[in-house]
Amino acid sequence: MPLPVETYTIKDIARELGISTSTVSRALRGSYEINPETKRLVMECAERLNYRPNPIALSLKGSASRAIGVILPQIANYFFSQAINGIEAIAYNRGYHVIIFQSQESYEREVANVQQSMSRKVDGLLMSLSSETSDVAHLQEVLDKNVPLVLFDRVSADLNVTKVVADNFGGAFAATEHLIQSGRRRIAHLTIQPWLSITQERLAGYRAALEKHGLEFDESLIRYGTFGPDEVGPMVDELMRHSAPPDAFFTASDRLAVGCLQALRQRNLHIPEDVSLIGFTNLNVADFLAPPLSTVVQPATEIGQVAAERLIDQIERKHRALPIETVKIPTELIVRSSTMTSSEVVKL
Amino acid sequence: MPLPVETYTIKDIARELGISTSTVSRALRGSYEINPETKRLVMECAERLNYRPNPIALSLKGSASRAIGVILPQIANYFFSQAINGIEAIAYNRGYHVIIFQSQESYEREVANVQQSMSRKVDGLLMSLSSETSDVAHLQEVLDKNVPLVLFDRVSADLNVTKVVADNFGGAFAATEHLIQSGRRRIAHLTIQPWLSITQERLAGYRAALEKHGLEFDESLIRYGTFGPDEVGPMVDELMRHSAPPDAFFTASDRLAVGCLQALRQRNLHIPEDVSLIGFTNLNVADFLAPPLSTVVQPATEIGQVAAERLIDQIERKHRALPIETVKIPTELIVRSSTMTSSEVVKL
DNA sequence: AACGTTCCCGACATCGTTTGCGCAAATTAT
DNA sequence: ATAATTTGCGCAAACGATGTCGGGAACGTT
Secondary structure, three states: OOOOOOOOOHHHHHHHHOOOHHHHHHHHOOOOOOOHHHHHHHHHHHHHHOOOOOHHHHHHHOOOOOEEEEEEOOOOOHHHHHHHHHHHHHHHHOOOEEEEEEOOOOHHHHHHHHHHHHHOOOOEEEEOOOOOOOOOHHHHHHHHOOOOEEEEOOOOOOOOOEEEEEOHHHHHHHHHHHHHHOOOOOEEEEEOOOOOHHHHHHHHHHHHHHHHOOOOOOHHHEEEOOOOOOOHHHHHHHHHOOOOOOOEEEEOOHHHHHHHHHHHHHOOOOOOOOOEEEEEOOOOOHHHEOOOOEEEEOOHHHHHHHHHHHHHHHHHOOOOOOOOOEEEEOOEEEOOHHHOOHHHHHHO | OOOOOOOOOHHHHHHHHOOOHHHHHHHHOOOOOOOHHHHHHHHHHHHHHOOOOOHHHHHHOOOOOOEEEEEEOOOOOHHHHHHHHHHHHHHHHOOOEEEEEEOOOOHHHHHHHHHHHHHOOOOEEEEOOOOOOOOOHHHHHHHHOOOOEEEEOOOOOOOOOEEEEEOHHHHHHHHHHHHHHOOOOOEEEEEOOOOOHHHHHHHHHHHHHHHHOOOOOOHHHEEEOOOOOOOHHHHHHHHHOOOOOOOEEEEOOHHHHHHHHHHHHHOOOOOOOOOEEEEEOOOOOHHHEOOOOEEEEOOHHHHHHHHHHHHHHHHHOOOOOOOOOEEEEOOEEEOOHHHOOHHHHHHO
16 A cells, blocks of 8 residues: 555645635535535545545644644653653553654753654743743743643743643652661762752752751752762862761762762772762663662653643643643652661672 | 743744745845845844744745654664764764654564654654564555654664664674684574564574584574563573473663563573573673673664764765665674583682 | 837736635515 | 525635745946
8 A cells, every 4th residue: 555655735635626725625624614515525535535634734834733843952861751652642642643852961952852842832831941042931921822832840930831740859858868767977969050949849858858867057068069970070079078977878860870880989988898889870770780770760761641630631722721830740669788787788 | 041932933033024924934044146134134133132043934834843853763772872872973963953763673563663753854764663563564554755864773684774683694703703712512592583583684693603513403492582571590400401402592782682681690590600691781780790791882873973973864866876785784792601611610 | 219128026826725705596475 | 576585606715834026225347
């Protein structure tokens, strides 16, 4: 069954049948004011010609494109690629196409992506902010155009929209408390840009756990940054030169967890004998690392699914405004060898 | 600097300046038949209104969209996400937007993605075939429409287009030879769908290495499939029950490598004492696994870059046909602990 | 003074589709 | 039988931009 090469338009059908394009258009969308017999003819002809409406023309007319745009920092990241899978699953089910853009953590490219998706007339936008983004005027613009917008993971407090996030506070609290309960007292926290909501929430969870257990919050154990491959090592050195060096590392991302693991090993710091290590990560190989890495798992797929559901709900019920809320998805603490106590290590 | 909410059109500029839309259009594209002074006025007004041409309207007119479509099996895969980064880097440099679609290894969805990108009027298409794809009529259609197409990684022999692939034969040959030279004799090969070009090339490389070293090719050591998380274990069991069980595993993908590692550990088979393990993978954490995993690294980023370059070359020199060729990018064998010889293990 | 050029610019059609309006024929109501 | 509806369909405008014409004004040429 060879696919036809030509692309037929509504005009071709009209010419073929000797009727007007308006009639064809209406017949195709099942308008009540078209003779059933005519409808049948049109349908049959469209089928025969393998007619497909031109979405570009539809978009020009301003109607729905049944496509949603997804803009996120980077795809080469387990959290985000799993989130995309969640998004696609829902979107596909509900008859939407997904168009993915990467901001590459650049504000400039994020703005360009927003413009691009607006002008390509997506029906709604799903976004996770780049780490450079602090001004959200480009998103306010989206809202002003009445295009539904849902933020996930990296969200902004300045925007009154539906947001879907992991329970960052709870996850950070659990991780920190676990480290404390396994005997650690000087817990370093390696995290990303301080202005991001997830950073603040995780820091708050970390701090709350310290306070609950009567430990001092020491700003000098916190490090912010966009850690490239070669930046983690120097930072670890710096921390270990501290007069009271850390006995545990709590990292805020996939990349940081692996970077930290690598840096610690290169420096001959044994995990967990010398220092504990726990990450906020979605690495599916965490269990196979040496040592197996304790993690706070974010339900990436679920976050994507929920975000997509909320967005499509908004798109389809555009008239009556849906309530705006922030959905918090629970995280899960998985304890592996990288945070064992010294006594547990000895037992092995 | 708040971004303007309104989207202005060429008409708005025309009205503002009291001239016709045609003049505005021509002024904007610098036509020689427009008074420099008028041009200046138009430019200034466009700047002031932050005018952006509507790509939808441009697409309807049939002009270039400066967007390229990328269709690949799945993003949650190191190889593909790195390839995308390579593609984006080049595309961005040369002024193109990238629109990503996932086929999720489904033929049906691949066809839908192709149609979607055609009707969204991308200037060219970059593809890696889904594992279900054997019929390529939908791509022939793309070619017939004169839309430039470049295939990468998962390519089809039935299509006369530019292809960019890793040196799969060479990589598989090197991996297999390395296993043989480290004393292995019964090398199992876990690979993906047999009809894919990459599968065949890797199998051929494997086979050639066996022959070179006078080892028998044993079909019963080969396993094909789309291995889900729970399928690798049973397959390993089956192989190990063999009258002459394998002493090494050579896997053809990221997922297989990790799945195999997991299965072997669960079965208490020590690597590399009991069996060697080497993967065809792009895992950036391969070095931190237990044991560190020997791999054949495919230059994913480079493959993406080269593919994007070829595609854009084709798009921009559409008139004179560019030569069609298959570009082969070298792979690299990285030897780590998972393929050490027994004597090497003892030394530690 | 009458003609041909050149320079700028506007009217209009076009891409594929939807939609408001109107009009004729067929049907129903009076 | 005539008037009032209903039915079925076509015309034309619109979406935003481009491109083909062609026309008016200001020149220069005989």
